[in-house]
Amino acid sequence: MKDVSQMLKGTLEGCILKVISTSETYGYEISEKLKANGFPDISEGTIYPLLLRLEKNGCIAATYKNSPLGPKRKYFKLTDAGKQELDAFWVKWLEIEAAVHHLFQMKGDDSQ
């Protein structure tokens, strides 16, 4: 699969929530942390619309804080709804991961 963006689409929201759950953070830092964890081609622009959706759905809350350079920076923290969403994501992810693992490790199957 050449383009992984479609695969990533569904999982990125959960991963953003995970990054925000560790500490209050801002868009650029989230994209850098995702990249540092091995997510390919994740820019601030990739995650910005997802942050908007998470904020709209009440999973994260934003506050503006002074930045050492330039304008105020938008920091995000997880809300209670966000914590629940993150837990639900992790449960679903483990199920999917187990299913994919199981499928690919089936003996006598030539699907690999």
Next chain:
Amino acid sequence: MNASKQKELLRKSNNKLDKQISKENTAILTDMVVYLRVSRISELQMELIRQDLLEMTIAAQERSESLESVIGGDYKAFCDEIIANAGPKPVMESIKESVYIIAMSVMTLLIIDIIFSGFPVRFLKEGLGGSPDFDFNVPITLGFVTSTVVITLVAWLLINWVGKKAFALSRGAEELRTKPKSKTYPKRIVWGMLAGAALAGFFILTVKFNEIVLFSVHALAVIGTAVALYLVTRWAK
């Protein structure tokens, strides 16, 4: 703080931030903001998103990174993602927007119509003297009604078209600058002639329709209507 006040404050602070943006990034941001403005995003959220985009751009400039590397090359797709994920415009805001456009347009064109009808000059010459025979009635013509509808509709369509085509228009303008004039002139001449013909047709019809008086109203009623429309624009703003 109410939403309207918050929106105005944000707009002012965003306009200040705009000055920190490089010329190259200004061109990209302008296209994005124009495109987003004609979408279903509320005006307050639009200013919040504009603030985020400005902050993103200024931070990228400070890191000496291009906006393309931050957002990706497809700015329209990025904006479409924003529109899809942002909250929709409240119904009341959409109604107020339409009311504002119509009231502002009718008020302006009504004032222009009154001025060009010759009533103010006639009033200064004859009416001020207190002549009992002075006719205070102002004719409302078919030309006024049709031109008001056409101008309002065309202006609204034009703003929306320019917004929706912001990225394509910028690309087109760039092509016009770089392509040899011999290749672009025929197309431009045809479009210019078509626009000229449409304008000429509109003016001829308006002049003809101006001869058809639908009804007459007292000048004070016209002034009262203009004032009422102004108050409506203040409420809808």
